[in-house]
Each structure stands twice: as C-alpha cells, then as structure tokens.
Amino acid sequence: MNNSKLTTLSLCVEEHVLARILPILQKGFIIWSRAGCSLNELLCMQQKISSDYIAERISTIFLDGKPVDDIDKTVIHDGSSIALSGAMPGLVGAVMRRGSFYASFRDSITYKKGPDTPSQEKCMVNLKFFNIVMKELGPDFLKKGIFFKSSDLTDFLTNQSKDFWHGNKEILLNKKPVGYSLIEKGEFVLQNDLVFFSVKVC
Amino acid sequence: MEFILRIDVGAKGGPTWRKEPLGGYAGNGGRGMTSLIVSKEVPPLCHPLGARNKLVIAPGLLSGTSASMSGRISIGCKSPLTNGIKESNSGGQPGQMLARLGYAAIIIEGKPEGHDLYKIVINKDEVKIDIDNSLKMLGNYDVVDKMKNEYGDKISTISIGPAGEMKMSAASIACTDMELRPTRHAGRGGTGAVMGSKGVKVIVLDDTGKSMRTPKDPEKFKEANKIFVKGLKKHPVTGEALPTYGTNVLTNIINESGGFPTNNFKSGKFSGASKISGESEVELQTKRGGLATHGCHRGCVIQCSGIYNDKQGNFLTKQPEYETVWAHGANCGIDDLDTIAMLDRLDDDFGLDTIEMGAAIAVAMEAGLAKFGDGEAAINFIKEVGKGTPLGRILGNGAAITAKAYGVERAPVVKGQAMPAYDPRAIKGIGVTYATSTMGADHTSGYAIATNILKVGGDVDPLKTEGQVDLSRNLQIATAAIDSTGMCLFIAFAVLDQPETFQALIDLLNAFYGLTLTADDVTALGKSILKMERKFNTDAGFTAKHDRLPEYFYTEAFPPHNVTFDIKDEDLDQLYNW
Numbered sequence: 001m002n003n004s005k006l007t008t009l010s011l012c013v014e015e016h017v018l019a020r021i022l023p024i025l026q027k028g029f030i031i032w033s034r035a036g037c038s039l040n041e042l043l044c045m046q047q048k049i050s051s052d053y054i055a056e057r058i059s060t061i062f063l064d065g066k067p068v069d070d071i072d073k074t075v076i077h078d079g080s081s082i083a084l085s086g087a088m089p090g091l092v093g094a095v096m097r098r099g100s101f102y103a104s105f106r107d108s109i110t111y112k113k114g115p116d117t118p119s120q121e122k123c124m125v126n127l128k129f130f131n132i133v134m135k136e137l138g139p140d141f142l143k144k145g146i147f148f149k150s151s152d153l154t155d156f157l158t159n160q161s162k163d164f165w166h167g168n169k170e171i172l173l174n175k176k177p178v179g180y181s182l183i184e185k186g187e188f189v190l191q192n193d194l195v196f197f198s199v200k201v202c
Numbered sequence: 203m204e205f206i207l208r209i210d211v212g213a214k215g216g217p218t219w220r221k222e223p224l225g226g227y228a229g230n231g232g233r234g235m236t237s238l239i240v241s242k243e244v245p246p247l248c249h250p251l252g253a254r255n256k257l258v259i260a261p262g263l264l265s266g267t268s269a270s271m272s273g274r275i276s277i278g279c280k281s282p283l284t285n286g287i288k289e290s291n292s293g294g295q296p297g298q299m300l301a302r303l304g305y306a307a308i309i310i311e312g313k314p315e316g317h318d319l320y321k322i323v324i325n326k327d328e329v330k331i332d333i334d335n336s337l338k339m340l341g342n343y344d345v346v347d348k349m350k351n352e353y354g355d356k357i358s359t360i361s362i363g364p365a366g367e368m369k370m371s372a373a374s375i376a377c378t379d380m381e382l383r384p385t386r387h388a389g390r391g392g393t394g395a396v397m398g399s400k401g402v403k404v405i406v407l408d409d410t411g412k413s414m415r416t417p418k419d420p421e422k423f424k425e426a427n428k429i430f431v432k433g434l435k436k437h438p439v440t441g442e443a444l445p446t447y448g449t450n451v452l453t454n455i456i457n458e459s460g461g462f463p464t465n466n467f468k469s470g471k472f473s474g475a476s477k478i479s480g481e482s483e484v485e486l487q488t489k490r491g492g493l494a495t496h497g498c499h500r501g502c503v504i505q506c507s508g509i510y511n512d513k514q515g516n517f518l519t520k521q522p523e524y525e526t527v528w529a530h531g532a533n534c535g536i537d538d539l540d541t542i543a544m545l546d547r548l549d550d551d552f553g554l555d556t557i558e559m560g561a562a563i564a565v566a567m568e569a570g571l572a573k574f575g576d577g578e579a580a581i582n583f584i585k586e587v588g589k590g591t592p593l594g595r596i597l598g599n600g601a602a603i604t605a606k607a608y609g610v611e612r613a614p615v616v617k618g619q620a621m622p623a624y625d626p627r628a629i630k631g632i633g634v635t636y637a638t639s640t641m642g643a644d645h646t647s648g649y650a651i652a653t654n655i656l657k658v659g660g661d662v663d664p665l666k667t668e669g670q671v672d673l674s675r676n677l678q679i680a681t682a683a684i685d686s687t688g689m690c691l692f693i694a695f696a697v698l699d700q701p702e703t704f705q706a707l708i709d710l711l712n713a714f715y716g717l718t719l720t721a722d723d724v725t726a727l728g729k730s731i732l733k734m735e736r737k738f739n740t741d742a743g744f745t746a747k748h749d750r751l752p753e754y755f756y757t758e759a760f761p762p763h764n765v766t767f768d769i770k771d772e773d774l775d776q777l778y779n780w
Binding site: 086 | 439443444449452456460461488506624629630645649673677
C-alpha cells in the first residue's frame, strides 16, 4: 500500500450511532496477513483476539464459505474470506459449529486442509464479523481503524438517514474536518480502492 | 386436561358438541395426541377436505402449567398438501388457555351442509357454536378485532383467513400472541384448508376464572423449572443469540456456508444477504421504535421474536423469522426488509404458510411471471391469493401445483410440501430428513438436537458420512417426543450442551404427572409417534419412492460448492428400520 494515497475517514459519534455502524462488519473488512499461516495465528497473534475468546465465543467459523473445525489446521491464502460467528440456533446452526456432533451433515462442504504451500508473502484477507462477534469485537476494531473497500463503505454511508449524521460530533476526511453532506453524497471516495475507516464514541 | 371436546359440524340441524373423558387418549399431548387421534379415527384414504377427515387441536403435556416455554399447540389432520398425516404446531396464547380450560384436545369432525361460517366460543362454563357470516372472507387481523370487540381482550383466538375459507393447500391456522394479534401460525401442510372445510372461521378461548394447572409435586416442579430456566438463560444460543437477533441470525451463517437457497434453489449464496440479515433487521427495528426481543406467549424466557414497525413507526408485523426472510427474500431474489415484512403481514392476514408461499412465488418467477428480485410483483402475487383470482388459487395451493400449472421442472418439494431454508445438497443430512419425514420436506421434523444425550438408536459416529441416516432418524425421534410436551423446540440447544437442562425437562414432566420417566421413555414415545405416522402414510398409499428428493437435486450441481445430493436410496430406506 502506498500510504501517500490512502484515504482516511474518522467519525466521532454518539453511542447509539455506533450500534448502527456495526452491521457494516457483516460484509467484511480488509486485513493483511501472511499467506500460509494458520487461522489461529491470524486471529490470535496478528489480530490479538484472545484464545479464550475464540474458544468460548467464536463457535462458528467459515473460510471461503467452508465450515472450519480446527483453526490450527486451517491455512490462509491471498484473497481468503473468513467469517466469525457465535453459537447459532437451529439444527443447521448446530451443524455448522466447530467440531459439531452433526459435522457429517455438512461433510461435503467442510474445510479440508490441502497440501502445505509454505509462503512468507503478504496477503490480503476479508474478515467478516457476525452477530455477537460483531457486537463484542466490532467497537474495538472500529476504534483502531480498519480498511474497507471504498464501494462497500460508500454504499453503507450514503444509505444513512439524517438522524444518523446528527449523531456524528466530528467527521475527519483525510484528517480534515468536513460536513456530513459531503459524506452523505458519497463524494469522499477519491481514487483509492480502500478507505481506512475509524469510529470512536465521544 | 381431563376432557376431549368433540364437535360434529355435520350433525343434522347444525353443529353439536360433547365433552368426553380422555379414555384411551390419556397421557398424550401435542403431536403425540394429534397423531394418535388422526391414526385411530381418520381413514388414511379419505379426502382431506371431506367429512371423514378430522381437525385435531391439542396443547402439549406441559401447556397451561407454569413451566417456561410450554406454550406450543399442535394441530393435526390428513394434509391436503401432502395427502399424508400432518402435525403443525404454533406458539401464541391458545395452547396455554386450552389446557387451563381442561381440554387435552378439540376434535372437529364431519362436514357442514351449506356455506355458513361458524364461530366457536369456549370458556369455563360453556361451549357455544354460532353461525357468523359477517366473518366471511375477513383477514385474520379483522377477525381478531371483531372478537376482541365482542368478547374483550382477555381472550385468545384460533382462526383462518380467506385462504383457509377457499381451502387452499398452503392455508395456515393463526393463533394470537400476547398482544392479541394473529401473528403465530400452524403454517405447514394446509391445516387452514381443513378448518375451512369444516366451516369453522374462529375458535375463541377465554380462560377467565381458571388458574394454572397444578403439578402432582409442586415443590419438585418448581425446582425443576428453576434449573430449566437457568439453563436456557446461561446458554449462548437461548440466552444470547436468539433473544438478541431472533431466528434470522441464521441468514448470514447459512449464506456464508453456501447453503442459502437463492432464486428458487439455483445457488447457495445471495448477494443481498447482509441487507436482510438478523443483524440488519434488529438495527432497523430498534431505529423505528419496534422491539428486537419479544416473546410469542407468556412464560417464554428465550424471547426470539420482535415487533417490526413500518417507516412511520407503526406496527406492521411481528419480526419476520428466518424461514420467512429466506422464503420471501433470497429465494425470490428480494433484498428489502420492508417488502419482506409486508409479505409476512399479508401471509398472516390471509392465513398462509410463508415457506410455501415463498417457494410458490419463486417457482412463478422461474416460470417468467415476474423477475427475481421484483418485490412489488411478489406483493401483488400474495394479494391475488387473498382475492382468490385464478392465479391466486394456483399460488395458494403451493409450489408443487404452481410448478405443474406453469410447466416448471424445478419444484423444491417432497411429498408435495416445499423445502425450507437449507439446501439439501450443501447440507446433506437435512436432505435425509426432508426426504424421509412423515410430514413432507420439513426442517422441524428433525430439529431436537439432543440425540447425543438421548443416544436413541445407539451411539452414532457423527464424523462418518454414512452416519447421516442414523443421525436424522435420531433427530426425528427426539423431535417427535419434544413436540408432544408443548415445549418450544428452541429449548433443544440448551438441552444439547447441558445435561442438567435436559434432566430438568424430564423432571418437569415427572413432577407434574407423578411419573418416573427416563430418557429411554422419551425415546420410546418419539418412536411410537413416528411409527403411527409412518403407518398412516403407508396406508394412505405412500411407498419408499415418496422418500426421495426431486430429481434435479441429484443431477444439478449447486454453486458455490457445486455439490449434488448423493445419499443412496437404499440408505434412505433404512431410516425407519430400528
């Protein structure tokens, strides 16, 4: 990434607005990792999610749409899409859980580790947060700031109503204060494919 | 629950009723009761809309007690949709009220002469059956409003809308919720058409003057309920995911797995999933002043429902559930929650099964009657059903009839009933249940994920593909048993992971009835129900060939995983061998 071209957008919002921003994490955001590393390494070491939290709260994980059972044996590659979720209802919700008693029901789509392809190359990964994970990890990730595809962020922000914007105390585009009408109209997307987006409650 | 209320709508001179002792039906409840009565009293080869079919309405064994989650009510008959036995159950208030009024079942039999519509009012003192033709072709919401005006707001009702009166095979029976709205439905299998064929528009229940049913051992019952509630509240599914996001929390997950049927089961990923997910739905409801956490009956601690307000902040419908959001959303290519909520409202008002209607509309879209994603067209389709136009009557008779009428091969049905929101090619184990269930394609037939505790049918290795038939069998047995208790199936998640919660459920039954049931007895109950239902279907003409998915599920690769359903016929045929 060439940081000189990076678009940044920071919002300083009232508490209730944060809850309305969290659903954007369902579509996913961009993180960088190392191709060939395990999912466990990516989540614990690189994203600093505690192993206890993963064990206790993240019951359901998908890599490229495939339900994952063992995060140590799940390998990341460039373009991977990872989704993290809590325990889900329904028989199929139970079927999708890591190490589910009903794992055979989804045998044909379950993630199975391929041959080892060691690599140290930097790779881009799409990370999605669903339900309780969105609610519990989302605020911290947004506070630190994360990368979104410009199109996803534009689509999300331009669909917000006036009361959403009235709950914004400060909007900084490339570190300069701007009025919400600029953002509302989607005119902030410059030449970049990615936007570094951060949100804090103040 | 000491009595059965038997109503003969075909009696000379008008409907008659009598209160009967339970006799041979004692000790049964819910699905166990409806399937037993239908098996014993309904000729399997009778016409579902004829005089010899019967409509049976039964609260569960624990309904009307202070046991949490015990408000389900079962409705059984020979189904006009599948032509086999049917049990469809619903939440809402009527289960609790009927049980407190002392009735273990209402049996409606015979066929009235003429076209009068009947209203049945049941309270602690009497049963009254009156002609009320002012109710003709009214939607469920108007029917309930009229009943409220006549009988006050302490009642609950069981009613049909115009779809039931027109005897459509997708017609549901509506039960009122805590706010006295007809938002809870025994949706599947066309039970509403059978109620319509009996000429009964509404049953009004008033349990004023009656109190909670009393357990044989009140102390033990109270203690068991305490442990049961604690277990539900501490579990991440029943204590967090369901109360926070409702059942629609599943949309993102099933879509992510590639098993979310989209555009009439053409693919397993819907690009608009995040717009209609539970997470988005809750955010929208909260913003509009609705409710994201709400129970469908008193005594519910999970509270998986909610209140959906329109753009002006006025009540539109209850929070559309996952199956509805899928059926009218992804399966029709629609990614707008307001459109889906309007379809849900219309389904509830006309008295229609949302799964069957979503499947029928998707088939119509495949036939070229509208484009996938056209929400306005979908709303108009449902309105056609409500009006009973020729097109509406085709759609209102379900996905299979719609496919036949328009020459569409891809009808996602088993035994005539539309599949729910999980594609059986991606999640094959659920395909085993769709294929073999006595009810037709039905996800709730194998839902009670407690088989690892019950160990019904012995230990199964869940990691072996060949174990899928065994697992499905065990799930179906456990579900049939839970369906008899009046308990909401969502308790199964806590029961799966917490043996003490499962034990508390058995203790509730034991303390209430003074029994010493064990897990083996629960298994035996489930098996006996399935055996009865299977026999009814066999006698109605069903063979192993009916226990199959439609041909295209075996031949069309389903993206994104590009998988087909490949469980062998001979394996499916083993399901009832125990």
